[in-house]
Amino acid sequence: MTTTAKGPRRSPARPARPGRRPLTLRRRESRAGLALVAPTLLVVVAVVGVPIVWTVVLAFQRVRLATLRKTGLFGEFTLDNLDRVIHTPGFADTLWTTLLYSVGATLGSIALGLVAALVVRRPFRGRALVRASLLLPYVAPVVAVAFVWQVMLDPQFGIVNDWGRRFLGWDAPVPFLSQESTALWTVIAFEAWRYFPFAFLFLLARLQAVPGELEEAARVDGATPTQRFRHLLLPQLMPVIALLALLRFIMTFTKFDDVYLLTGGAAGTEVVSVRVYRFLTARADVGAAAAQAVVLALALVVLVALYLRFFARERES
Amino acid sequence: MDRDRIETVTLRWLRRLVVAGFLAVTLVPFWYMLVLSVRPIERLLLDPGSLLVPLGELTVDTYAEVLRSVDDGGQGFGTFIRNSGLVALAATALSLLVALPGAYAVSRLRFFGRRQVSALFLAVYLFPSIVVAIPLFVVFTRAGLRGSLGGLVLVYLSQTLPVSVYMLKNYLSTIPVSLEESAAIDGAGRLGIIRRVSLPLAAPAIAAVALYDFMIAWNEYLFALLFLVDRPDRWTVSLGLSLLADGVEVPKTVLMAGSVVLTLPVVLLFFAGERLLTEGLTGGAEKG
Structure with a gap:
């Protein structure tokens, strides 16, 4: 705050100087605004803006971790990185896995969140406590919850396999996180579990804003509970659901921690961000990592643009 | 029984079940x-x-082992807690300090380029951290700051700052402008208004954002992994837990104690902050 304090404090003093017209209130406001926003903007650009642009630059340069100290900021440009990224086995597979993972997790978390919001909507005893408990998966550290899931699903001493064999009659323990047929689904389920509270919060807030008279009127007209949901609540919720779908999709598409911690990208769960990390650390190939990150960002932009276009058309009709 | 009655009764029971x-x-x-x-x-x-522990089995040896320093044969989580706490506190304080003036300006003042700046703040909020990670990694490696906690605080700004600006902006625009205008008529300058009117009114919001920032920084994993992995004495709790879990030699029960140590502060903060969040933001304005 000390740096920002100068601007606005100085400006009222200025009109006293000879030969200067006093500043209008409007111009004073504008100056104060610029002075206040400048430091924030500067830091945001420095810690986020510059790195984003730099990633694009790095994607077209030959940079390796070992030679990092020697390479200049703007060396010669090359398309080799992109070529290497595309021709390293699994390029298309990871993109497809990322898409499946994001769509599955987004839909799963919204569906769970919607059901949760509907059942917690009306007051009952202990409702505040229930609501707080439902938010736990979202606030808890990802490392801790991923580790708990790993242990719970462990074929040897995990509770899920123990109960599955005791109560559900499974013949053999299921290695959920290490076999191809279940790993991706398990990761999607984890993601839906961890992020349904996010959807739950948004949807609950919207549900509580629906005027009570509206539902009362529908009831008087003979609409049953499911009809009231289908024709009254759902249309009210649709804009929020559409926004949630967009937000969750963007966040999940680039997510790294969850998949990396659960499976390390094994058993057909390698998403693009895990691949970026591998290029960066295991191969120490900064250029290729940057190129892969750019591919990820581009894919995201294209998908979001498609979604927005589709959604805008839906709303018009 | 008609359909309405059947549905009502079924749904009532279904709701309890769900x-x-x-x-x-x-x-x-x-x-x-x-x-x-x-x-x-x-x-x-x-x-x-x-899912139950017989009282005779109950042991706290796991916690003793996880918290003891490495020299005493433990897992050194005491150090990790200190590291995590320091980094999270510093990142929170720094991002609030930087976010507040900008959020205030964007929510309140009309200035040249306001809409563009506002849009930029939102775009930055949605940008993936894995894309930001690579150049930061390069810069910090070149500057020899990898493995320093101070460097990590700067990196965490890229995570907490966009969220803070975004949340504060939204909160601040719910405070009625009329309150500030009456202060201006009473002769307060812009800074006086901010200090005496806007900041006190936004106090619950600031506290909520601080809690949120702290949680982000405390829970963060990717950057800690990229920047601190070679320096075991600088590990955060998240990083320490995940790296120890990769090895086979540490018993799972000890690591579970580590998970509790990692989770507990965040959950306590969350329950403390939930009340704070519900207190209503303009509620104080009418009273005071």
């Missing part, structure tokens, strides 16, 4: 974490399906 199901799904993993952290590892291997 609430119970949701509670089980969200709470059991945390309960399981707690139970495993106080059981001896031999008992876990013999009876993996138990």
Whole structure:
């Protein structure tokens, strides 16, 4: 705050100087605004803006971790990185896995969140406590919850396999996180579990804003509970659901921690961000990592643009 | 019985069932974490399906081992807690300090380029951290700052700052402008207005954002992994837990104690902050 304090404090003093017209209130406001926003903007650009642009630059340069100290900021440009990224086995597979993972997790978390919001909507005893408990998966550290899931699903001493064999009659323990047929689904389920509270919060807030008279009127007209949901609540919720779908999709598409911690990208769960990390650390190939990150960002932009276009058309009709 | 009656009765029972199901799904993993952290590892291997601890089995040796320093044969989580706490506190303080003036300006003042700046703040909020990670990694490696906690605080700004600006902006625009205008008529300058009117009114919001920032920084994993992995004395709790879990030699029950140590501060803060969030933001304005 000390740096920002100068601007606005100085400006009222200025009109006293000879030969200067006093500043209008409007111009004073504008100056104060610029002075206040400048430091924030500067830091945001420095810690986020510059790195984003730099990633694009790095994607077209030959940079390796070992030679990092020697390479200049703007060396010669090359398309080799992109070529290497595309021709390293699994390029298309990871993109497809990322898409499946994001769509599955987004839909799963919204569906769970919607059901949760509907059942917690009306007051009952202990409702505040229930609501707080439902938010736990979202606030808890990802490392801790991923580790708990790993242990719970462990074929040897995990509770899920123990109960599955005791109560559900499974013949053999299921290695959920290490076999191809279940790993991706398990990761999607984890993601839906961890992020349904996010959807739950948004949807609950919207549900509580629906005027009570509206539902009362529908009831008087003979609409049953499911009809009231289908024709009254759902249309009210649709804009929020559409926004949630967009937000969750963007966040999940680039997510790294969850998949990396659960499976390390094994058993057909390698998403693009895990691949970026591998290029960066295991191969120490900064250029290729940057190129892969750019591919990820581009894919995201294209998908979001498609979604927005589709959604805008839906709303018009 | 007509359809309305049938549906109403069925849904009433279904609702109770679903609430119970949701509670089980969200709470059991945390309960399981707690139970495993106080059981001896031999008992876990013999009876993996138990969700209860017989009183005779109860042990806190796991916590002693996880918290003891490495020199004393423990896992050194005491150091990790200190590291995590320091980094999270510093990142929170710094991002609030930087975010507040900008959020205030964007929510209140009309200036040249306001809309563009506002849009930029939102875009930055949605930008993936893995894309930001690579150049930061390059810069810090070149500057020799990899493995320094101070460097990590700067990196965490890229995570907490966009969220803080975004949240504060939204909160600040709910405070009625009329309050500030009356202060201006009473002769207060812009800074006086901010200090005496806007900041006190936004106090609950600032506290909520601070809690949120702290949680982000405390829970963060990717950047800690990229920047601190070679320096075990600088590990955060998240990083320490995940790296120790990769090895085989540390018993799972001890690591569960580590998970509880990692989770507890965040959950306590969350329950403390929930009340804060619900207090209503303009509520104080009418009273005071």
